[in-house]
Amino acid sequence: MRFRIGIVVILMLTLTLLRHGVSSALAGGLAFVVNSNSASISVIDMSTRKELRRIPTLREPHHLMLSPDGKSLLVGDTAGNQIMFLDPATGDVQRRVAVADPYQLGFSPDGKFLVVNGLARNQIDVYEPATMTLIKRFPAASTPSHLAFSPDSRTVFVSLQGSDKLTAIDLTSMNPSWTEPVGPTPAGVLWLHGKVLVADMGDDYVAVVDPASGHVVDKLVTGKGAHNLFLSPDNRIVWVNNRAGGTTTAVDAETMKVLRSYSIPGGPDDIAFAPNGDLWITRRFAEKVAILHPETGDFETIDVGRSPHGIWLNPAARGP
Amino acid sequence: MDDPFDLIAGWLHETLLIPLLYALGLMRWEEIAHGWALFAVYGAVQVVATLAICMPLERWRPIERWNDKSAIGVDVFYTVLSRVGVLPLVTFVLFYQAQVALNGWITDHGWIPPMLERVVPALLGHSLLTFAIYAVILDCADYWRHRVSHQLRWWWALHSVHHAQRQMTFWSDDRNHLLDDLIAFVWFGVIALAIGVPPMQFPVLVLVLRFIESLSHANARVSFGVVGERLLVSPRFHRAHHGVLAYGPRSCNFGAVLPWWDMLFRTADFSREYVATGDPSGDEAAATGSWLAQQRSGLRRLWSVLALGRRAA
Numbered sequence: 001m002r003f004r005i006g007i008v009v010i011l012m013l014t015l016t017l018l019r020h021g022v023s024s025a026l027a028g029g030l031a032f033v034v035n036s037n038s039a040s041i042s043v044i045d046m047s048t049r050k051e052l053r054r055i056p057t058l059r060e061p062h063h064l065m066l067s068p069d070g071k072s073l074l075v076g077d078t079a080g081n082q083i084m085f086l087d088p089a090t091g092d093v094q095r096r097v098a099v100a101d102p103y104q105l106g107f108s109p110d111g112k113f114l115v116v117n118g119l120a121r122n123q124i125d126v127y128e129p130a131t132m133t134l135i136k137r138f139p140a141a142s143t144p145s146h147l148a149f150s151p152d153s154r155t156v157f158v159s160l161q162g163s164d165k166l167t168a169i170d171l172t173s174m175n176p177s178w179t180e181p182v183g184p185t186p187a188g189v190l191w192l193h194g195k196v197l198v199a200d201m202g203d204d205y206v207a208v209v210d211p212a213s214g215h216v217v218d219k220l221v222t223g224k225g226a227h228n229l230f231l232s233p234d235n236r237i238v239w240v241n242n243r244a245g246g247t248t249t250a251v252d253a254e255t256m257k258v259l260r261s262y263s264i265p266g267g268p269d270d271i272a273f274a275p276n277g278d279l280w281i282t283r284r285f286a287e288k289v290a291i292l293h294p295e296t297g298d299f300e301t302i303d304v305g306r307s308p309h310g311i312w313l314n315p316a317a318r319g320p
Numbered sequence: 321m322d323d324p325f326d327l328i329a330g331w332l333h334e335t336l337l338i339p340l341l342y343a344l345g346l347m348r349w350e351e352i353a354h355g356w357a358l359f360a361v362y363g364a365v366q367v368v369a370t371l372a373i374c375m376p377l378e379r380w381r382p383i384e385r386w387n388d389k390s391a392i393g394v395d396v397f398y399t400v401l402s403r404v405g406v407l408p409l410v411t412f413v414l415f416y417q418a419q420v421a422l423n424g425w426i427t428d429h430g431w432i433p434p435m436l437e438r439v440v441p442a443l444l445g446h447s448l449l450t451f452a453i454y455a456v457i458l459d460c461a462d463y464w465r466h467r468v469s470h471q472l473r474w475w476w477a478l479h480s481v482h483h484a485q486r487q488m489t490f491w492s493d494d495r496n497h498l499l500d501d502l503i504a505f506v507w508f509g510v511i512a513l514a515i516g517v518p519p520m521q522f523p524v525l526v527l528v529l530r531f532i533e534s535l536s537h538a539n540a541r542v543s544f545g546v547v548g549e550r551l552l553v554s555p556r557f558h559r560a561h562h563g564v565l566a567y568g569p570r571s572c573n574f575g576a577v578l579p580w581w582d583m584l585f586r587t588a589d590f591s592r593e594y595v596a597t598g599d600p601s602g603d604e605a606a607a608t609g610s611w612l613a614q615q616r617s618g619l620r621r622l623w624s625v626l627a628l629g630r631r632a633a
Binding site: 037039056058059060078079080081098099100101118120121143161162184185201202224225243244246265266267284285286287303306307 | 322323326327329330331333334338339342345347348350354416417419420421423424425426427428430432433435437438444445447518
């Protein structure tokens with residue numbers, strides 16, 4: 001009898017362990033963090049917060065973007081003059097395409113265009129995504145950094161960080177529409193409710209820009225060195241990272257009122273949103289990713305490589 | 321694993337440089353300032369590490385003892401200027417911009433920019449091995465630059481400032497005429513562009529290589545043994561290069577880190593034992609003058625060589 005009970009206990013324990021193990025693997029999800037100064041991409045298990053591996057790149061990767069069909073994760077390697085296509089489920093390299101100075105990447109909402117900002121070469125390139133054929137190059141003085149599209153895919157807005165201006169390019173006619181001053185050192189760009197928001201790193205505000213004229217119609221103070229901004233998946237909150245202040249600010253997307261600011265030291269830069277509401281934020285000068293719990297304001301950290309910049313989460317991925 | 325120097329640079333950038341840039345309305349220079357912070361921290365670590373190891377060595381087993389060490393002070397200035405100051409940043413920015421322009425142009429024309437990892441794809445992901453290969457190629461290139469600088473009279477006029485020091489210590493490594501440094505930068509830059517050296521990926525290893533170069537100038541009776549001296553340039557080996565009988569074209573042991581090139585191209589001399597250093601063909605200003613006097617001395621010597629050349633023509 002004692003022997004049978006022992007077997008049952010062992011079986012139950014085994015089943016529990018197996019179930020736990022399987023559920024951990026399934027619940028994992030992968031985070032991809034681009035380490036610009038380490039020339040690598042950290043692949044992190046979202047559930048255990050452990051770095052699983054590093055994917056080597058050629059020289060200096062910065063940003064990444066999922067293809068419209070969801071089949072590829074594109075990573076721009078600026079000094080490597082290459083875009084790497086990764087399997088978003090595993091991180092395996094699918095292919096590499098030679099592209100000059102790919103800093104920031106963005107697909108138009110209709111998927112017809114891939115816009116690539118060449119920050120170091122002062123150029124904005126428009127590609128046909130399927131064949132990666134260069135359709136047109138726009139000289140852009142100086143340092144074109146971030147970009148956003150109008151929802152109808154007609155216009156791409158690009159911040160010219162070195163010249164305090166925002167430029168709008170008409171993707172239908174393939175001609176520049178306007179280039180207007182929007183504040184000192186403009187960086188992050190976001191389309192919101194018929195306006196273009198631009199984070200001004202040389203000041204403490206987000207400029208609200210009329211997309212038709214390029215004129216600044218309002219200013220929203222968020223924090224010193226407003227650098228980058230992202231819309232939450234539920235479209236309710238605009239999150240702004242303030243480089244000089246070392247803060248992340250939540251702004252109500254409807255009222256445009258500041259809700260709360262969180263201290264995220266170490267140069268907060270890009271943000272990715274986890275399904276549970278956490279924000280995964282790269283900290284450029286700290287070799288870390290912060291996982292911010294907005295409810296409490298606490299954050300965890302994960303060690304990654306030098307100068308972590310772009311970040312993308314795939315909660316559905318089971319890992320390599 | 322965290323890189324402590326990178327984190328110190330990040331801290332310096334965040335707590336000092338960014339607030340300063342923000343206050344001055346210069347945030348567009350923020351990325352470059354971060355680059356400078358990295359260079360400054362790694363440069364300072366280079367200086368401190370070299371100081372911590374070489375100074376005890378020089379006290380323990382000095383080759384020469386001097387009562388008046390004022391001539392060494394200028395070498396300290398050269399070192400700080402070269403490793404911590406603005407010079408490394410300028411050279412990095414220039415090299416980076418040149419690399420961006422050249423490789424972007426090559427990519428635009430449908431070709432592949434030169435990189436070891438593209439020639440040998442198996443190297444991708446093996447960063448230590450890749451760096452080692454880059455280091456060997458660059459050391460070979462530097463051997464030839466150094467050797468030619470002793471052969472051409474106008475170039476030797478500039479390079480002789482490096483050799484003028486009679487009180488050679490580990491500080492003397494960076495004692496160079498600015499034009500000599502500029503030529504070395506262009507030489508290094510062209511080779512580095514041709515093989516696609518990544519400028520910022522290996523700061524710690526660059527630190528180690530620069531340490532070996534500094535150590536090779538130390539006023540220390542240090543040899544690496546029969547085998548070791550044939551693997552790495554030692555103070556004994558490099559001192560022969562700075563010997564009073566080895567100035568100009570008659571010199572030997574041109575290697576900076578690896579003695580292999582001297583052995584391969586028959587310029588190695590392992591027989592000389594801790595000789596006196598200096599350049600008997602130079603003037604006193606180059607040896608004991610101020611930084612400015614040494615720079616002027618190099619220019620004067622260059623001018624006299626060029627003028628002589630014109631007269632001969």
